Amino acid sequence: MMFQLRMPFMASLQRGHLSRNSHLSAAGVFFSYGPGHSCFHTLPLPPSHVNINEVGPRDGLQNESSCSDNRSSALLTPYRRAFLAFLLKQANCHTVEAAAFVREDKVPAMAGAAQVFEHLRTLEGENANKRDVWARYVALVPNRKGAEKAIDAGVNSLAVVTCVSDAFANKNVGTKTWQDNLRLACEAATTAARNADVQRVRGYISCSFACPYDTLTRAEDVAHSAAALADAGCTEIVLGDTDGRASVRRLEENVTALSRAGLEQDTIGVHFHDTFGQALANVYASLALGITSVDASCAGLGGCPFAPGATGNLATEDLAFFAEGAGVSTGVDARRLLAAGRYAHALACGDERLLVKLEQDWRDGKLGSGGDADVAKARPVAGRAARAWPRKLGM
Numbered sequence: 001m002m003f004q005l006r007m008p009f010m011a012s013l014q015r016g017h018l019s020r021n022s023h024l025s026a027a028g029v030f031f032s033y034g035p036g037h038s039c040f041h042t043l044p045l046p047p048s049h050v051n052i053n054e055v056g057p058r059d060g061l062q063n064e065s066s067c068s069d070n071r072s073s074a075l076l077t078p079y080r081r082a083f084l085a086f087l088l089k090q091a092n093c094h095t096v097e098a099a100a101f102v103r104e105d106k107v108p109a110m111a112g113a114a115q116v117f118e119h120l121r122t123l124e125g126e127n128a129n130k131r132d133v134w135a136r137y138v139a140l141v142p143n144r145k146g147a148e149k150a151i152d153a154g155v156n157s158l159a160v161v162t163c164v165s166d167a168f169a170n171k172n173v174g175t176k177t178w179q180d181n182l183r184l185a186c187e188a189a190t191t192a193a194r195n196a197d198v199q200r201v202r203g204y205i206s207c208s209f210a211c212p213y214d215t216l217t218r219a220e221d222v223a224h225s226a227a228a229l230a231d232a233g234c235t236e237i238v239l240g241d242t243d244g245r246a247s248v249r250r251l252e253e254n255v256t257a258l259s260r261a262g263l264e265q266d267t268i269g270v271h272f273h274d275t276f277g278q279a280l281a282n283v284y285a286s287l288a289l290g291i292t293s294v295d296a297s298c299a300g301l302g303g304c305p306f307a308p309g310a311t312g313n314l315a316t317e318d319l320a321f322f323a324e325g326a327g328v329s330t331g332v333d334a335r336r337l338l339a340a341g342r343y344a345h346a347l348a349c350g351d352e353r354l355l356v357k358l359e360q361d362w363r364d365g366k367l368g369s370g371g372d373a374d375v376a377k378a379r380p381v382a383g384r385a386a387r388a389w390p391r392k393l394g395m
C-alpha cells in the first residue's frame with residue numbers, strides 16, 4: 001500500500017517544508033510505506049506554529065435549539081455564550097468566533113448577538129479598548145445587513161460566508177444559486193473592509209469539498225469564490241468542510257486551485273468537521289501544504305442547522321493535543337482550554353448546576369488554574385461531550 005500525497009513539491013521547498021537536500025518526490029517523503037519502496041523516516045518539517053481559530057460559541061452552539069429536549073437552548077443566553085467565548089480567549093485561542101448576526105428565527109441559538117459583544121466588553125474590562133485584544137473576537141455575518149449590525153455593535157473582526165452549492169445556498173441563506181450567495185458575502189465583506197475599525201475579514205466557503213444535499217463540489221468554483229472574496233476585502237479565505245467529507249486529495253486540489261488564483265498559503269484557513277473521522281488527517285495535510293490557520297470547536301461541538309447529518313467540528317482539545325505531538329506550537333493554555341471545554345459541555349448538555357459552579361469558580365479565581373497543564377487531559381473532555389450526546393438525544 002502506498003499513500004501518495006501529490007504536494008506541489010517546489011512550492012513546499014520554497015517554504016522550507018522539505019529538506020533542500022532532498023532528491024525525493026514529495027510523495028516519497030510524506031508517507032512511504034510500500035513494500036520495496038525506499039524507506040525514509042523523515043516527515044516534512046511542519047510549520048513551527050499554528051493559529052487555532054475557536055468556533056465553539058458560534059458553530060458549536062448554533063445547532064442547540066434543534067435538540068430534542070430544549071433544556072440547553074434555554075440556557076444559551078447571550079451572557080453564557082459570551083462567557084464561553086471569553087474563557088476560550090483566556091485560553092489564548094488566536095481568534096474566537098463569538099456570535100452570528102443572522103435572522104434569529106432561522107438560528108434561535110444565536111439570538112442576541114449584539115448583547116454577546118456587550119457582555120464581552122464587560123468581561124474584558126480595560127482590555128476591550130486594546131485593538132489587538134478586541135479584534136480576536138469574530139462575528140459571522142451572512143450579508144450586508146449582518147455586517148452593518150456587527151459594526152454597529154463594535155465588532156472589529158467579521159467572517160462572511162458563501163458556498164459553492166446551489167442547494168446549500170438555498171437552505172443556508174435563501175438564495176437560488178451559489179453565485180447569488182457569493183454576491184451577498186462579497187457585499188458583506190466590502191461593507192466590513194471599508195470600515196476603518198475592522199481589522200480582520202474571514203471569508204468562509206462552505207461546501208468547499210462536498211455539499212450535504214448534493215455531490216462533490218468543484219475546486220474551480222472554490223477558487224472563483226476565493227478570488228471574489230479576496231477582491232471584496234477578505235483578509236483570509238477559509239475552506240469550509242461543511243459535512244466532513246473533505247479528503248487530503250481534495251484539499252490539495254483546492255489549495256492548488258487557490259494558489260493558481262493568486263492566493264498565498266498564509267491567507268488560507270481550514271475548517272473541518274469530523275463526521276467521518278478525517279479532520280486531523282486533513283489538518284496534517286493542511287500543515288504540510290503550508291496552511292497555519294485552523295478552525296476547531298471546544299469539546300468537539302458543532303454542526304450546521306442547514307447541513308443534515310454533519311456532526312461536530314474538529315475538537316479544539318484534539319487539535320491542541322495533536323499539535324503538541326507534532327512539535328507545533330499553538331500558544332493555547334491547556335488548563336484554561338479544558339475549563340472552557342467543560343463549560344461548553346455543560347452548556348450543550350443543559351447542566352445548569354455545573355454552569356453555575358463553573359461561573360462561581362471563575363469569580364473565585366479557581367477556574368482553569370492550579371493542577372498541571374497536561375494537554376492530554378483534554379481528550380476526555382471531548383470524549384465526555386461525545387458520550388453525552390446520545391443521552392441528551394434519548395438514544
Ligand SMILES: CC(C)(COP(=O)([O-])OP(=O)([O-])OC[C@H]1O[C@@H](n2cnc3c(N)ncnc32)[C@H](O)[C@@H]1OP(=O)([O-])[O-])[C@@H](O)C(=O)NCCC(=O)NCCSC(=O)C[C@@](C)(O)CC(=O)[O-]
Nearest residue numbers: 101102103106142145146172173174204206207240242304
Ligand atoms: C442570510 C439571511 C439573513 C437572509 O434572510 P432573508 O430573509 O433572505 O433576508 P432579506 O434580505 O430578504 O430580509 C428579510 C428580513 O430579514 C432581515 N434580515 C436580513 N438580514 C439579516 C441579518 N443578517 N440579521 C438579522 N436580520 C436580517 C431584514 O431586515 C428583513 O427584516 P424585515 O424587514 O422583514 O423585518 C437568513 O437566511 C439567515 O439568517 N440565515 C442563517 C444563516 C446561518 O446562520 N447559517 C449557519 C452559519 S453558516 C455555517 O455554519 C457554515 C460554516 C461557516 O461554519 C462553515 C462550514 O462548515 O461550511
